[in-house]
Amino acid sequence: MRDFLPVDVRKRRFVIDIVREVYESFGFEPLETPAVENLDTLMGKYGEEGSQLVFKILKRGEKLDLSESELADLALRYDLTVPLARVVANHRNDLPKFFKRYQIQPVWRADRPAKGRFREFYQCDVDAIGSTSMIVEAELCSAVSRILERLGFDDFTIRLNHRELLREMLGAAGISVPSQTDALVAIDKLDKIGVDGVKKELSERGISGESADSILGFIAEVSLKKGNEEILSAAGSFIGGESDAVKELKEILALSGAGKIRIDPSLARGLSYYTGAIFEISVPDLAGSLGGGGRYDGLIGMFGKDQIPACGFSLGLERIIVVMDERGMFPTDIENGSADVMVAVWSEESASESIAVAESLRGAGLRVLVYPEVDKLGKQFKYASQIGIPKVCVLGESEIAEGTVTIKDMESGDQVTVKRAEAAASLAR
Amino acid sequence: MRDFLPVDVRKRRFVIDIVREVYESFGFEPLETPAVENLDTLMGKYGEEGSQLVFKILKRGEKLDLSESELADLALRYDLTVPLARVVANHRNDLPKFFKRYQIQPVWRADRPAKGRFREFYQCDVDAIGSTSMIVEAELCSAVSRILERLGFDDFTIRLNHRELLREMLGAAGISVPSQTDALVAIDKLDKIGVDGVKKELSERGISGESADSILGFIAEVSLKKGNEEILSAAGSFIGGESDAVKELKEILALSGAGKIRIDPSLARGLSYYTGAIFEISVPDLAGSLGGGGRYDGLIGMFGKDQIPACGFSLGLERIIVVMDERGMFPTDIENGSADVMVAVWSEESASESIAVAESLRGAGLRVLVYPEVDKLGKQFKYASQIGIPKVCVLGESEIAEGTVTIKDMESGDQVTVKRAEAAASLAR
Numbered sequence: 001m002r003d004f005l006p007v008d009v010r011k012r013r014f015v016i017d018i019v020r021e022v023y024e025s026f027g028f029e030p031l032e033t034p035a036v037e038n039l040d041t042l043m044g045k046y047g048e049e050g051s052q053l054v055f056k057i058l059k060r061g062e063k064l065d066l067s068e069s070e071l072a073d074l075a076l077r078y079d080l081t082v083p084l085a086r087v088v089a090n091h092r093n094d095l096p097k098f099f100k101r102y103q104i105q106p107v108w109r110a111d112r113p114a115k116g117r118f119r120e121f122y123q124c125d126v127d128a129i130g131s132t133s134m135i136v137e138a139e140l141c142s143a144v145s146r147i148l149e150r151l152g153f154d155d156f157t158i159r160l161n162h163r164e165l166l167r168e169m170l171g172a173a174g175i176s177v178p179s180q181t182d183a184l185v186a187i188d189k190l191d192k193i194g195v196d197g198v199k200k201e202l203s204e205r206g207i208s209g210e211s212a213d214s215i216l217g218f219i220a221e222v223s224l225k226k227g228n229e230e231i232l233s234a235a236g237s238f239i240g241g242e243s244d245a246v247k248e249l250k251e252i253l254a255l256s257g258a259g260k261i262r263i264d265p266s267l268a269r270g271l272s273y274y275t276g277a278i279f280e281i282s283v284p285d286l287a288g289s290l291g292g293g294g295r296y297d298g299l300i301g302m303f304g305k306d307q308i309p310a311c312g313f314s315l316g317l318e319r320i321i322v323v324m325d326e327r328g329m330f331p332t333d334i335e336n337g338s339a340d341v342m343v344a345v346w347s348e349e350s351a352s353e354s355i356a357v358a359e360s361l362r363g364a365g366l367r368v369l370v371y372p373e374v375d376k377l378g379k380q381f382k383y384a385s386q387i388g389i390p391k392v393c394v395l396g397e398s399e400i401a402e403g404t405v406t407i408k409d410m411e412s413g414d415q416v417t418v419k420r421a422e423a424a425a426s427l428a429r
Numbered sequence: 430m431r432d433f434l435p436v437d438v439r440k441r442r443f444v445i446d447i448v449r450e451v452y453e454s455f456g457f458e459p460l461e462t463p464a465v466e467n468l469d470t471l472m473g474k475y476g477e478e479g480s481q482l483v484f485k486i487l488k489r490g491e492k493l494d495l496s497e498s499e500l501a502d503l504a505l506r507y508d509l510t511v512p513l514a515r516v517v518a519n520h521r522n523d524l525p526k527f528f529k530r531y532q533i534q535p536v537w538r539a540d541r542p543a544k545g546r547f548r549e550f551y552q553c554d555v556d557a558i559g560s561t562s563m564i565v566e567a568e569l570c571s572a573v574s575r576i577l578e579r580l581g582f583d584d585f586t587i588r589l590n591h592r593e594l595l596r597e598m599l600g601a602a603g604i605s606v607p608s609q610t611d612a613l614v615a616i617d618k619l620d621k622i623g624v625d626g627v628k629k630e631l632s633e634r635g636i637s638g639e640s641a642d643s644i645l646g647f648i649a650e651v652s653l654k655k656g657n658e659e660i661l662s663a664a665g666s667f668i669g670g671e672s673d674a675v676k677e678l679k680e681i682l683a684l685s686g687a688g689k690i691r692i693d694p695s696l697a698r699g700l701s702y703y704t705g706a707i708f709e710i711s712v713p714d715l716a717g718s719l720g721g722g723g724r725y726d727g728l729i730g731m732f733g734k735d736q737i738p739a740c741g742f743s744l745g746l747e748r749i750i751v752v753m754d755e756r757g758m759f760p761t762d763i764e765n766g767s768a769d770v771m772v773a774v775w776s777e778e779s780a781s782e783s784i785a786v787a788e789s790l791r792g793a794g795l796r797v798l799v800y801p802e803v804d805k806l807g808k809q810f811k812y813a814s815q816i817g818i819p820k821v822c823v824l825g826e827s828e829i830a831e832g833t834v835t836i837k838d839m840e841s842g843d844q845v846t847v848k849r850a851e852a853a854a855s856l857a858r
Contacts, residue, residue: 003460005520025791026799029435032438035537035549052489060539076486094434120463370564370568372559383526
């Protein structure tokens, strides 16, 4: 977990402002939920690995000879999707039938840190609740593409797959339904541990070498194919006919137009709540993804009596910033100083005059720092230079007597003395 | 802890945007810190009551026959001041000599909830590090006043006192130094439990009835006085001469000009880290305060080898919103719908045309919702009305054939059919 100093916060806000603007342009509305959820809201939603990474909060005032399950009944949220599902189930009557929401907040995972991976990180989630139409998937892909384009990315790919197609593929490879979840967990690691690693893990999970070869052989085969149509056609052949899952993927492609989407039958996604289409965004220079998501038509029903369909996408703020930093994609003025002008303080007696001038300059829309104590003028100038403030106003004895201000340009060293009422206009020039 | 639905988030953002804008106009820079701090960073900083309210995070994979102190080594932050002090000590070389920062983030306290008091709440903190000058106190008061004025408050008071003056008063009342911290905790509750309650608590803490009567009598006496000068003069007499603390309070008043500040010798502030001036903002219709702060010249030194002076102010976002809601201070359009226009979907076949029109309208700066599935047009219109979207675009067969869009005004019911390229301009009218 990290501290964000001012330049870091400005970069984060630069990205967040664009994310928010694009999501709102698609009619998504903002939602915020508490950092802390009931432990049992989170448990059983993320799969075996996820549950181990939840930060639990110690009960207060309890006796301590209890089992771990009784020491904690609260936990830090692990993602923004499960809290959304809880909110939709709890607030069903306060929300529109098709609730389109975005949420930009931190989540916490007790994971091993890596490049662009932290124990506290921000997710920029966008989800559409209430419809099973593939229009939803298409719009989500369109919204995140727009965000990445606005940020300056031109080389990203949205990898697209379908949980049902994956299960059909596993079935076609001879892996029985009870073993399929295990198999998905292993295949999800293909990027990280390679074909041999996955083969070993499949074997450890009791899946036959024949089945492993069949599924991994198919994945290797389609990874050589160029076109989405070709890949989907091969998948159809492998599973013995065009299934609903294949049809849905075709529909998403048709609704999304030409673009950044590539069908990837090896994409599995770790979280256990996905039921339909799944996505992941990658760029060449980052292992791991900038974001991902998918359809989860069963999750909201776990919190209420109604089964409500849903689909969402999550962008990882820190991942995006890591890549943008490395590529120099931030505007250069993001490193600029904290104020447009500094007002120096000449003496104890004149400090209130300095404060008054600062107030009037702020009234004219300027960001104005008052040097916080009486000090030698040279030292005050030096400080303004050091922290990158371009202009300094000085109110010495003669300026106060005459109702003027002297403005020093820190780059050129030029000074000009103007009437107080004209100071703001002079600074704006 | 609460969920914030879209209207709530808009209200929060309305306030936060003004807070941020005003803080930046004073040259404060943004900082963000993690929600989770090391437990020992937080312990011993907030006084006896505060420490009990810290949420601790359960260690993972530990044996469970441990004492409570060994079950947790992390905790949720309790305020934004202690994390700031840690950051300043850790990042001394990356920060300017006079670090002026603001920070708007949630904090967590395992407190009993009350009106405007929650277990998760946002603080809007502003602090100036590195100077002992009263210019700092004056600018902080000025910044928070400006914020409240911009939000529409005209009846707030900044109550001002000084920790040293309090100690001098306690000394003058015959309370010895070791008992003074206890006495401060009791006097801090004057608003909540009244004179008799404080007297009882002082007695329970071993303070003589004579001392209690002396200090409470003085507080009652000055509460009748009108002018700040008069109050400070009475305080000077009570403690037997004008102390440095009294001089500092006079200086703050002089630098702040006429205004909202009222000297209040009963103001104690609960947190134990304050060393100098302390403030609290109140409005007539809220028990408790909208915010508060003070000088804490000893805190940063607890995290590093250098003792660095500091002073800050914290506004409570939820308190401000509670009062603004009750008084109807939010702009009425904050309840408005999520989009400027909805594009209806006529058929499976034409869905991609609807998406394309939506994209082009977004390109023109509009917020555009696509109805997320194929449905009867009447139902789609009804939905747009329900969620407050003023215009709906329809692309039926004839519109698609002719390259046009029909735009329906949901309030008047009027319809107009225009060329696609003119749709954005027509909607903007």
